[in-house]
Amino acid sequence: MLPNLKVENLSCVRSNKVVFENINFEVFPGENLEIIGSNGSGKTTLLRTILGLIKPEKGIINWLDENDKFNDFRTFECFYQGHQLGIKNLLTVYENLQLTHGAKGMDENKIYECLERVGLMHINELASNLSVGQRKRISIARWLVKNFKIYFIDEPFSALDDEATSMIEHLIQELNSKGCSFVITGHRPSQVKANRISI
Amino acid sequence: MLPNLKVENLSCVRSNKVVFENINFEVFPGENLEIIGSNGSGKTTLLRTILGLIKPEKGIINWLDENDKFNDFRTFECFYQGHQLGIKNLLTVYENLQLTHGAKGMDENKIYECLERVGLMHINELASNLSVGQRKRISIARWLVKNFKIYFIDEPFSALDDEATSMIEHLIQELNSKGCSFVITGHRPSQVKANRISI
Amino acid sequence: MGSPPLFYNWSSKIIPWLGLLTLLVLLIGLYWGLFLAPMDYKQGDVYRIIYIHVPSAILGESIFIFMAICGFINVIWRAKISGMLLKAAAPIGMSFTLLVLVTGSVWGKPTWGTWWVWDARLTSTLILFFIYAALIGLHSTIEDKTKADRAVSILSIVGVAIIPVIKKSVDWWQTLHQPSTFTITSSPSMSPDMYIPLLVCLIGFYLFFAYMLTLNLRNVVIERESSKNWVKHVMDQESK
Amino acid sequence: MFGSIFSWLNIILKRDLLIAFRKSSTYITPLVFFLIVVTFFPLALGPQESLLSSLAPGVIWIAALLASLLAVETIFSDDFRDGTLDEFFISLEPSFILVFAKVLIHWLITGLPILFASLIAAIVLYLPFESFIPMLLSLILGTSFMSLLGALGAALSLGRSAILSAIIVLPFSIPTLLMGTSVISSSLTNQDFSGFLMIMGAMLAIGIPLLCLLTVEALLLNYE
Amino acid sequence: MFGSIFSWLNIILKRDLLIAFRKSSTYITPLVFFLIVVTFFPLALGPQESLLSSLAPGVIWIAALLASLLAVETIFSDDFRDGTLDEFFISLEPSFILVFAKVLIHWLITGLPILFASLIAAIVLYLPFESFIPMLLSLILGTSFMSLLGALGAALSLGRSAILSAIIVLPFSIPTLLMGTSVISSSLTNQDFSGFLMIMGAMLAIGIPLLCLLTVEALLLNYE
Numbered sequence A, B: 001m002l003p004n005l006k007v008e009n010l011s012c013v014r015s016n017k018v019v020f021e022n023i024n025f026e027v028f029p030g031e032n033l034e035i036i037g038s039n040g041s042g043k044t045t046l047l048r049t050i051l052g053l054i055k056p057e058k059g060i061i062n063w064l065d066e067n068d069k070f071n072d073f074r075t076f077e078c079f080y081q082g083h084q085l086g087i088k089n090l091l092t093v094y095e096n097l098q099l100t101h102g103a104k105g106m107d108e109n110k111i112y113e114c115l116e117r118v119g120l121m122h123i124n125e126l127a128s129n130l131s132v133g134q135r136k137r138i139s140i141a142r143w144l145v146k147n148f149k150i151y152f153i154d155e156p157f158s159a160l161d162d163e164a165t166s167m168i169e170h171l172i173q174e175l176n177s178k179g180c181s182f183v184i185t186g187h188r189p190s191q192v193k194a195n196r197i198s199i
Numbered sequence C: 001m002g003s004p005p006l007f008y009n010w011s012s013k014i015i016p017w018l019g020l021l022t023l024l025v026l027l028i029g030l031y032w033g034l035f036l037a038p039m040d041y042k043q044g045d046v047y048r049i050i051y052i053h054v055p056s057a058i059l060g061e062s063i064f065i066f067m068a069i070c071g072f073i074n075v076i077w078r079a080k081i082s083g084m085l086l087k088a089a090a091p092i093g094m095s096f097t098l099l100v101l102v103t104g105s106v107w108g109k110p111t112w113g114t115w116w117v118w119d120a121r122l123t124s125t126l127i128l129f130f131i132y133a134a135l136i137g138l139h140s141t142i143e144d145k146t147k148a149d150r151a152v153s154i155l156s157i158v159g160v161a162i163i164p165v166i167k168k169s170v171d172w173w174q175t176l177h178q179p180s181t182f183t184i185t186s187s188p189s190m191s192p193d194m195y196i197p198l199l200v201c202l203i204g205f206y207l208f209f210a211y212m213l214t215l216n217l218r219n220v221v222i223e224r225e226s227s228k229n230w231v232k233h234v235m236d237q238e239s240k
Numbered sequence D, E: 001m002f003g004s005i006f007s008w009l010n011i012i013l014k015r016d017l018l019i020a021f022r023k024s025s026t027y028i029t030p031l032v033f034f035l036i037v038v039t040f041f042p043l044a045l046g047p048q049e050s051l052l053s054s055l056a057p058g059v060i061w062i063a064a065l066l067a068s069l070l071a072v073e074t075i076f077s078d079d080f081r082d083g084t085l086d087e088f089f090i091s092l093e094p095s096f097i098l099v100f101a102k103v104l105i106h107w108l109i110t111g112l113p114i115l116f117a118s119l120i121a122a123i124v125l126y127l128p129f130e131s132f133i134p135m136l137l138s139l140i141l142g143t144s145f146m147s148l149l150g151a152l153g154a155a156l157s158l159g160r161s162a163i164l165s166a167i168i169v170l171p172f173s174i175p176t177l178l179m180g181t182s183v184i185s186s187s188l189t190n191q192d193f194s195g196f197l198m199i200m201g202a203m204l205a206i207g208i209p210l211l212c213l214l215t216v217e218a219l220l221l222n223y224e
């Protein structure tokens, strides 16, 4: 089988400081990758470089589809959850889910279902009134609005309680079985079944 | 010995929703309290209520000094580190430490020392270029600018790596021995020696 | 008067008498002014609008000052009753200010040849009207009523600065509008048979304000205390 | 293909309008600014009708221009700060559409209210009734162009280069101002004003694709 | 006691000025606004010296007021969002000082540049040289007062009710405008203008303590 994403020799320099060097990995459909590193080691920078939000110093990022055709990453459906979750304070929980890019044309029941899965009950509450963990759950509910090919999740487990942690582990497993891959970061190895690299 | 802070029967209601009810605890000088609860259980709200940033529904918050005198909390020196760290993106690491309220009149060497303790090397980097964990370290460096009486720290360990976690544990111990108390929150019991309540 | 039920009982007794007195003074004043007082040699009968125009202008301003005092007390001492007074007075003040604008425009057409000009007094009166409207609008948008009271109090304290501007506008900038005739320091330039009915009207308007304020305050008190026992008691009695 | 772009445009418009609606300052502040300017002039320059009505075109245009430049500074900054802008660049859709949607929203919450307020201003400043239509036409074209220009300025000043943004906005706002004023004052003296409108229309027609593309480039600068 | 307050004031001033200095749009945007308004008049009305210089007081004052109201909306919002405002209310120092410092900073980055720009404006609009001093004096008093008022408006609109901030700012800018314009135009006709300056000074003197206190109250409303 061919990988969906193949990164070769990736290096990144920010303001004359090498953030990471010679990163190599492959992400196969339905498999996960966990990037482990301490604070400031460049995990966030790596994810953003792969997604084209930061220009790499050198290295190749290949996006391959089923027929071994090289593609621009834009033709892939990627989901990125960074430290900033992209949640609008002045929208309700429901609206925050409904009015995202992935969610176009999604019907009401599906939205309720997604929110229920992540345990968000007060769906008509403004997002500004939520706790930090509850905001993160909105973002997790977005994983479900449609099947993205690769999910890039920056520190999925931070600021969450044990219940939410195990919920995420189940979600990832479930999405893997549908052929979706996850690239996640963390400070220490998690329970998720994944290939691990450390930077 | 008398407690520094004594909370009795505290309840808080936000938009007609009871966030917490009948919270009771005491914080003695040099001892810690850990508030444990799941996402959305009201830990942040509790800290902010104690500090007067949210009006309680009912209950009493007593601040007592050595002579059993009741005081306004403003006469105590409190330090609050919330989810928002109060870090200015357009200031450098050094300036972010130098230009906070507690730090007035602090000399250069002291600032370097504080930053070194938390492992921040690039002190002339703008805070906007830091990683999330490094930003949190700035806030931790602020614990040291002077001895506050009580520290209220919301989720001290989240988004930090193992090295920083053990650093914080040592710091808390050290400050305890100087008579400072900590009120911290978390989703699961931490390694810190503390009385625990769950909400 | 400090406690709501006490105020409620007290006001029930006073309201009929106050109403009667108001009616009497207003009738005398208006009849005197509109029918008995002599005609103005320049303007003819049109000038009689003055008997409504000037008292309502003075009321519009006085009520705002009253509100600002209430607001001040509310901000400094957090006295709940002052917040309620503020809330009760606002609609009355706004109505009087509207009356000034309308009577002024009606008066302006024959005398100045236009309904409206952008001069300092007219503009500042219009602004006073907007401030009233804003205070009322604001109060209704904030759900927590004590919070609403406080926000409105803050605004009314600042807002009161418009009053001297209205008062002084005719002296500071050359305008079409009449300069003051009523002053405390010097005797009026109007003849006494025009001036005295104006005074009676003014007293009548003040009485009317007191009457309306009491009525409004009763409503506000009932609304705020609707969960309390005494309100339920009163309601039961009144529905019987 | 096109269906997907439109449904995306739809989502952005809906979301940002909802937010603007909940945060009332977005549409109230420009209106208040407009009204302040318009009431200021008679007060500061005196209430003589002849002077006012001769100044009216200029006053209305200054007010409209300032008001429409007002909120533009923050057009991208919220999305940039909370991570929504990342999402846009990662999605499959062309970022061009995003910028266009943003400009459209800005116009809807500043330009459109100003259009209504300008009618009040026209009455207050004794502008003759025949000039209302030319005024509205020139305002529609002009404020849209200013929204476009402002968006580019805002994208540039996201990365803190405010001088650049000022340099772009300032020189282009003056021609717009002069052209818009000329439309109204020509109509006051019964002269032909279609030439000015045509130029404004042409500026807009070139501006929409060109400025949107430049704005995308400017936004990408923030991502290196 | 006082030493501690001053060193705190010092810290706030230093920090916010540093930030304003790094984010150049804070002081450039008001200047651009001012210049747009001022350059527009000679362009639109033609260069007749007599007309321009008779309008100059009003024009300069309108421009100054608008520019000084411009950045005020965000005076507390950054601190509110990033948690710095919490720190202020928890600290031992009176919040009054914080508000005063914020207003001072706002004046330094909008009012002060405008003061310099007004000299250019005065030359461009043929204001006679004798009126420069009255103009500067009135601008100093007036723009400071507007910064104070704007701060109260901003504090009230933190909780999203922009209408509030407009209500405060709009009516009170008018007396300031009238008074400021009168100062300059009185000096043009060699009349005594000290009365107006006195009133403006008195407004400022009452305004500094009163408005700062009210602003603290308004900020606290956001914390319930």
Ligand code: HEM
Pocket (backbone or CB within 6 Å): C050, C053, C054, C057, C058, C061, C100, C101, C102, C103, C104, C105, C107, C108, C109, C111, C112, C115, C121, C122, C125, C126, C166, C167, C177, C178, C179, C180, C181, C182
């Ligand atoms: C819409 C237009 C007008 C407005 C908003 C207006 C407003 C006011 C106000 C606010 C006052 C009260 C001043 C005070 O408190 O002492 C007043 C008084 C007065 N107005 Fe008007 N006015 C208007 C039109 C007129 C017209 C057309 C006339 C007559 C030609 C007029 C004649 C007077 C007179 C004689 C007084 C009494 C002045 C005094 O004794 O202090 N007003 N007006």
Ligand SMILES: Nc1ncnc2c1ncn2[C@@H]1O[C@H](COP(=O)(O)OP(=O)(O)OP(=O)(O)O)[C@@H](O)[C@H]1O
Pocket (backbone or CB within 6 Å): A014, A015, A017, A019, A037, A038, A039, A040, A041, A042, A043, A044, A045, A046, B125, B129, B130, B131, B132, B133, B134, B159
């Ligand atoms: N624009 C920039 N200019 C200079 N240095 C930068 C820039 N962006 C990031 N860095 C540096 O790159 C390093 C990696 O940052 P990054 O945010 O990727 O860390 P991280 O692994 O995600 O850490 P954390 O676990 O704390 O989130 C940091 O040391 C940071 O200072």
Ligand SMILES: Nc1ncnc2c1ncn2[C@@H]1O[C@H](COP(=O)(O)OP(=O)(O)OP(=O)(O)O)[C@@H](O)[C@H]1O
Pocket (backbone or CB within 6 Å): A125, A129, A130, A131, A132, A133, A134, A159, B014, B015, B017, B019, B037, B038, B039, B040, B041, B042, B043, B044, B045, B046
């Ligand atoms: N202004 C508000 N209006 C309504 N509900 C609110 C408001 N503020 C907080 N809440 C609710 O109070 C609850 C507690 O929030 P809080 O932020 O204290 O949780 P927390 O324990 O800190 O959670 P986390 O671990 O996720 O940070 C949440 O359910 C939240 O929705």
Ligand SMILES: [Mg+2]
Pocket (backbone or CB within 6 Å): A043, A044, A045, A083, A154, B131, B132, B133
């Ligand atoms: Mg990171």
Ligand SMILES: [Mg+2]
Pocket (backbone or CB within 6 Å): A131, A132, A133, B043, B044, B045, B083, B154
């Ligand atoms: Mg929390």
